[in-house]
Amino acid sequence: MPRPLSIVVVEKDRERALMIVDGLREAGEHDVVVIGDESSLARRIAARNPDLVLIDLASPSRDMLEELALATSPMDRPVAMFVDRTDGGMTQAAIDAGVSAYVVDGLRPERIKPILDAAIARFQMVQKMRAELAATRRALEERKIIDRAKGLLMRARNVGEDEAYALMRKTAMAQGKKIADVAQALVTAAELLK
Amino acid sequence: MNVIPLRLGYLPLVDAAPLFIAQALGFAEQEGLDLSLHSAPSWSALRDMLAMGIVDGAQMLAPVPVAMALGLGAARTRFDALQLLNANGDVIGVSEPLAERMRAEGFAFDFTDAHSAGRALLQAAGGRLRIGVPFPFSMHTELVHYWLENLGQPLPELLEIRTVPPALMPQALEAGEIDAFAVGEPWGSHAVELGVGTLLLPGSAIWSFAPEKVLAVRRGWADANPDLAGRMMRAVWRACRWIGAPENRFLVSDILSAPGRLPISAEVIDRAVSGRLIISRSGEEREVPNLIEFFEGAANFPWRSQAAWIGMRLAARHGLNQVWAARVAGEVFRADLYRQHLRDAGADLPGASEKLEGALAMPTPVASERGSMILPADRFFNRRVFDPSEPAR
Structure with a gap:
């Protein structure tokens, strides 16, 4: 039985972090720690001296990890995974899932692979949920703007709700724009004219 | 005519301007290129995007390809630097509490003299100074180290130069995690705008013509x-x-501030582009003609001696052989390809591919392929001269 690996997950959002940790648990008995506060990230990670670090590809804080490669001895320096490796399929999956990983140089690939597979699967889920959340939020925002624009039109032209909406839709189609964009332009203009 | 797709990566900074302009004003199209630009969230992400072939070329901190050639950092690939995108463009700033202490001790924030600014900073900082830089391999890091080491003053007991992503710099400053920062515009001006920092020096006050960003590709790709x-x-x-x-x-400034480019207003971007910075929240203005240079003075020429200087500095700090490092670094800046591809486009080319760095006190004519060209002043603040043939001296 090889010793359990020490894994650090850098993730601010608590729920997402828990999801990822659950996924990693399924990949074996490993020592998983989450770091949520990204200030002094490099020092916090160095203090734990992990075998593997997982971080969101989109996180600007990733640059702080580069210091780790300098702080440790060349023998066990962490290297960025998925760069210049032969496993193209895994690299692509990792990029699509939005996860970047750092492992200690020399760690055996067969030990890392199941963990990374699990990590990729979980980050994929996180990514999907995040995209859905963003889409819902956007739809909500658009709805609010459209309602405001509708109100403006109803007052200005003294028309009913349906007619106001039809007018915006017609304009949007004529200009090849989205209704939300037309509504936004109207709201912005109305604010300027106040 | 067949249009060739080309993908370039960048970070949202003023010195990504050449890529935006090449796309927006048709310079890419003129060359038969369908140029797509890809924003990256961090320098390590951009480096990986280039290494993995997600982009063909990328804006890159000049020291990144040099560090990779020396085997430093968390990546194993190698890059070539084909040309410089710009010289200069970094600013150094301090937190508001530190700025207040410096003013109380009589410092006037002249934004010019690196000696007096450095002394005032060290005196006000006392025993602890933490400076944020965007990446361990960056001109920001090199300039800050060079400046502090050559002030002739004892350095604070706790001196820490740590990585903070540019967009998070104001936050870190306000939270008291760092006392000062070196960052590329517009993020310095952004910190002033938010009222959390005062600008102390332009990078050009430390080295008046420093390489800043390069156009990088995977080694061998251009060949x-x-x-x-x-x-x-x-x-x-x-x-x-x-x-x-x-x-x-x-x-x-207008083109850079358009939606999907830099998330900063044209007015703030223009401060860097025009070299007229607002350095504090009380609105003090300072004019720096060479704050950032995109073209004049052969700013785009990848001098092997610039790379050698970076290599020598990195080697000294990381315990590598400096003579070896300067040589290996010099090979990263592809002056040969610059000559080959830009001669016919109209670029005047210097007679040599390396020079003494820091030797010119004023704009000076030198031999070029067409006769002569003017190189700008390139002095270091401490008047040292770097000779690439004797890097360790």
Whole structure:
């Protein structure tokens, strides 16, 4: 039985972090720690001296990890995974899932692979949920703007709700724009004219 | 005519301007390129995007390809630097509490003299100074180290130069996690705008003509794709020339602040582009003609001696052989490809590919392929001269 690996997950959002940790648990008995506060990230990670670090590809804080490669001895320096490796399929999956990983140089690939597979699967889920959340939020925002624009039109032209909406839709189609964009332009203009 | 797709990566900074301009004003199209630009969230992400072939070329901190050639950092690939996108462009700033202490001790924030600014900073900082830089391999890091080491003053007991992503710099400053920062514009001006920092020096006060960002590709890519590399280099070079023309400066800020480019207003971007910075929240203005240079003075030429200086500095700090490092670093800056691809586009080319760094106190004519060209002043604040043939001296 090889010793359990020490894994650090850098993730601010608590729920997402828990999801990822659950996924990693399924990949074996490993020592998983989450770091949520990204200030002094490099020092916090160095203090734990992990075998593997997982971080969101989109996180600007990733640059702080580069210091780790300098702080440790060349023998066990962490290297960025998925760069210049032969496993193209895994690299692509990792990029699509939005996860970047750092492992200690020399760690055996067969030990890392199941963990990374699990990590990729979980980050994929996180990514999907995040995209859905963003889409819902956007739809909500658009709805609010459209309602405001509708109100403006109803007052200005003294028309009913349906007619106001039809007018915006017609304009949007004529200009090849989205209704939300037309509504936004109207709201912005109305604010300027106040 | 067949249009060739080309993908370039960048970070949202003022010195990504040549890529935006090449795309927006048709310089890429003119070369038969369908240029797509890809924003990266961090320097390590951009480096990986280039290493993995998600982009063909990328804006890159000049020291990154040098560090990779020396085997430093968390990546195993190698890059070539084909041309500089710009010289200078970094600013150094301090937190508001530190600025207040410096003012109380009589410092006037002249934004010019690196000696007096350094002394005032060290005195006000006392025993602890933490400086944020965007990346361990960056001109920000190099300039800060060079400056502090050559002040002739004892350094604080707790001196820490740590990585903070540019967009998070104001936050870190306000939270008291760092006392000072070195960052590329517009993020310095952004910190002033937010009222959390006062600008202390432009990077050019430390080295008056420092390489800053390069156009990088995977090693060997430009040699294997000479036609495409040539088209890309000419498009970017012509964009740099356009930006360098003073009459275009207002347009530069407008184009950079358009949706999907930099998340900063044109007015703030224009401070860097025009070299007129607001250094504090009380609105003090400082003029720095060479704050950032995209074209003049052969700013795009990848001098092997610039790379050698970076290599020598990195080696000294990380315990590597400096003579070896300077040589290996010099090979990263592809002056040969610059000559090959930009000669016919109209670039005047210097007679040599390396020079003494820091030897020119004023703009000076030197031999070029067409006769002579003017190189700008390139002095270090401490008047040292770097001779690439004797790097360890």
